[in-house]
Amino acid sequence: MTDTHPELEFFAFLEGGRFMIQRSRESGQCFFYPRVAEPGTGATDLEWVEASGRGTVYSTTVVRQKPPTPNYNVAIIELAEGPRLLSRVDGLAPESVRIGLAVHAVIKRESDKPIVVFEPV
Amino acid sequence: MTITYSLPDGFPRGQTAIVAGATFGVGEAPGYSTFDMAAKASIAALSEVGLRPRNVDALFAVVMDDTLSGLSFAEYLGTRTRFNDNCRTGGSSFQIHASIAALALASGQCDVALIAYGSNQKSSAGKLVGSTRPSPWESPYRPLRPISSYALAAARHMHEFGTTREQLGEVAIAARKWAQLNPEAVMRADLTMQDYLAARMVSDPLGLRDCCLVTDGAAAVVMVRADRARDLCPRPAYLLGAAHETTHREIANMPSLTTTCARQAAERAFAQAGLGPRDVDVVELYDAFTINTILFLEDMGFCPKGEGGRFVSGGRIAPGGELPVNTNGGGLSYCHPGMYGLFTMVEAAQQLMGVCGERQVPDVEVAIAQGNGGELSSEAVLVLGAGSTL
Numbered sequence: 001m002t003d004t005h006p007e008l009e010f011f012a013f014l015e016g017g018r019f020m021i022q023r024s025r026e027s028g029q030c031f032f033y034p035r036v037a038e039p040g041t042g043a044t045d046l047e048w049v050e051a052s053g054r055g056t057v058y059s060t061t062v063v064r065q066k067p068p069t070p071n072y073n074v075a076i077i078e079l080a081e082g083p084r085l086l087s088r089v090d091g092l093a094p095e096s097v098r099i100g101l102a103v104h105a106v107i108k109r110e111s112d113k114p115i116v117v118f119e120p121v
Numbered sequence: 122m123t124i125t126y127s128l129p130d131g132f133p134r135g136q137t138a139i140v141a142g143a144t145f146g147v148g149e150a151p152g153y154s155t156f157d158m159a160a161k162a163s164i165a166a167l168s169e170v171g172l173r174p175r176n177v178d179a180l181f182a183v184v185m186d187d188t189l190s191g192l193s194f195a196e197y198l199g200t201r202t203r204f205n206d207n208c209r210t211g212g213s214s215f216q217i218h219a220s221i222a223a224l225a226l227a228s229g230q231c232d233v234a235l236i237a238y239g240s241n242q243k244s245s246a247g248k249l250v251g252s253t254r255p256s257p258w259e260s261p262y263r264p265l266r267p268i269s270s271y272a273l274a275a276a277r278h279m280h281e282f283g284t285t286r287e288q289l290g291e292v293a294i295a296a297r298k299w300a301q302l303n304p305e306a307v308m309r310a311d312l313t314m315q316d317y318l319a320a321r322m323v324s325d326p327l328g329l330r331d332c333c334l335v336t337d338g339a340a341a342v343v344m345v346r347a348d349r350a351r352d353l354c355p356r357p358a359y360l361l362g363a364a365h366e367t368t369h370r371e372i373a374n375m376p377s378l379t380t381t382c383a384r385q386a387a388e389r390a391f392a393q394a395g396l397g398p399r400d401v402d403v404v405e406l407y408d409a410f411t412i413n414t415i416l417f418l419e420d421m422g423f424c425p426k427g428e429g430g431r432f433v434s435g436g437r438i439a440p441g442g443e444l445p446v447n448t449n450g451g452g453l454s455y456c457h458p459g460m461y462g463l464f465t466m467v468e469a470a471q472q473l474m475g476v477c478g479e480r481q482v483p484d485v486e487v488a489i490a491q492g493n494g495g496e497l498s499s500e501a502v503l504v505l506g507a508g509s510t511l
Contacts, residue, residue: 007257033258059280059378061272062325063265074264074324076273076373086259086373095325099280115261 004046006034013048014114019105020048021081032083053105054080055118057089060097073097077118091119132220132364132393133227135511138350138357139219141169141343142467147456148307150337151244155184156197158339159239163198166341170353172233177343179204179231181218183238185459194237204231211494212407213365214238215342215463216501220363222344232345236466239339240458259371265324267409268332270372270496272324275412277378279326281427284415286326288430290317292411293330293453295439300450302440302480307336308454330453331411338458340467347511358470358488358505362393365492365501372496379427380420383491383500387421394487394504398422401504402485403472404444405465407493408451414438417491418446421502445482448472462492462501469505486510 006022010033013020023030024038025045037044060075073094078084089097090106103118143165146158153161159182167173180202182194191207204225208217215236222234264270278284293312300306312330320329350357366382369375391397398421406417415429423444424432432438438446449455449468456464469490471477487510490503 059273059277061264061269061276061327062322063263063269064322064324072263074262074269074273076378084373086262086264086371088262099276110261113261 004036006036010034014107017107019051019053019107019116021051022046023049030081030083032085052080055103057097057099057101057103058084059099062094077103088117090117130393132362133223134361134393135359136227136347137223137344138347138359139342139344139470140350140354140357141166142470143341144467145339147305147338148336149243150241153241155186155239155241156194158241159194159237160197162339162341163235163237166343170343174198174200177233177235178202179222179225179234181206181236183207183209183214185240210499212460212462213492213494213499213501214460215466216492216503217365219503223360223363226346234344237341238460238463241337242459243335243337256371267496268327269324271410271412272327273372274378274497275326278412281379284430288434289331289411290314291433292414293317296447296451296453298439299448299480300454303450303455306450306455307334327410333409333452333457336456336458338456340463342466356474358473359511361506361510362390362504364389367499369498370495375497381416381497381500383417383420386500386502390502390504396487396504401487401489403448403482404446404489405469406491407461407465408447408453413493448480448482466490473505473507
């Protein structure tokens with residue numbers, strides 16, 4: 001698959017319930033976000049592979065809102081495959097999310113679009 | 122494949138200098154366009170050394186609301202440029218302009234370089250003005266950009282090194298104490314540790330007093346070759362080293378959240394200058410958030426990695442401390458008109474010129490002006506020196 005439309009394909013997979021990331025066949029390295037070429041090498045021998053969904057919280061913050069609007073979490077997740085992405089941890093209070101927490105990916109719909117969020121394992 | 126650099130770093134050490142710096146409209150300046158403001162600062166800086174816009178032949182102009190600012194501002198000022206570059210890497214843009222101006226001046230591509238910035242974000246919008254495309258990868262999670270990005274770096278620094286909120290507070294309090302010595306500073310009221318800790322949280326672990334101000338403001342500096350600098354200015358700020366590096370745009374793609382590429386930029390800039398952190402008398406760095414001061418002091422070599430929180434404690438970087446940092450009050454208490462980097466250059470140059478009044482640090486021979494762009498993405502370091510360092 002050398003001719004890829006990264007953003008379109010990523011979200012099309014996600015619509016179908018699959019969290020896919022890209023990998024270079026030669027280097028075997030996964031990366032995120034999706035691109036037309038592997039960062040650094042420029043390799044275009046890319047394939048989509050299904051992410052295991054396993055990851056850990058690399059860093060976390062609580063975005064504070066004016067009450068009664070609830071605060072929410074924003075976190076950087078390091079995937080088991082290596083890449084990091086910005087996301088959110090659901091399933092516990094935003095303040096309780098800790099660096100190092102083991103999480104797994106869940107696909108949710110927000111504003112009528114699919115997004116990847118994470119929940120504690 | 123590893124790229125081997127075939128040439129040694131030939132930066133023209135000490136061959137160019139900042140001979141004038143000025144600001145305008147710091148705080149609130151309603152009724153002015155961004156170009157009006159940049160022009161006010163530019164005319165003031167040029168006037169200091171008896172120059173007029175028509176004498177400028179190299180222009181480095183950035184505003185937030187015009188991508189073609191290099192053209193618009195040349196037209197506004199009535200300068201016909203033979204060198205024009207409006208490189209924009211966020212708040213580090215101006216340090217990069219200075220490094221390019223040094224190369225262009227030293228190689229005879231131009232004779233008088235003007236670097237200018239103006240922002241009316243406080244009067245026109247009342248908040249940080251964004252001028253970048255929304256990210257499809259980050260927007261759905263509603264990070265409070267750029268605050269959440271810096272908060273994520275701060276949280277990671279706390280996790281790895283035990284840095285505390287009180288240590289971040291030391292940065293905010295030191296900045297405020299310097300601001301109290303700067304009549305132009307926007308925030309001059311006393312700030313205690315109790316006030317700092319009681320301020321509302323914005324994006325944990327950063328609270329209101331960890332965040333830079335949102336103000337208007339414009340700044341400009343004039344650069345010429347060293348031979349001419351001595352005729353124009355009694356104490357020019359010679360550019361001894363200038364280097365920059367970029368690693369990412371969005372915070373999730375930062376290689377390490379606790380080490381910025383200010384490390385590489387500083388290493389190269391110090392090597393060009395033939396100096397090191399121990400030789401530095403004042404540090405002007407881009408404190409968009411309190412964690413920045415800690416990260417950049419570590420990365421530029423003023424203390425070991427992870428020690429920044431302890432290093433800034435006990436008033437070490439405050440007035441009377443052993444390392445004066447952000448002597449104008451910084452982005453935290455002086456002003457922050459969107460892209461603050463040029464204000465660190467004005468302050469560093471003016472500390473070397475000895476014109477800083479009550480906040481003047483005695484006998485400044487070496488000053489750092491550091492710029493930060495994006496979300497710890499682009500780091501640029503200038504090493505400036507007095508005539509004694511040539």
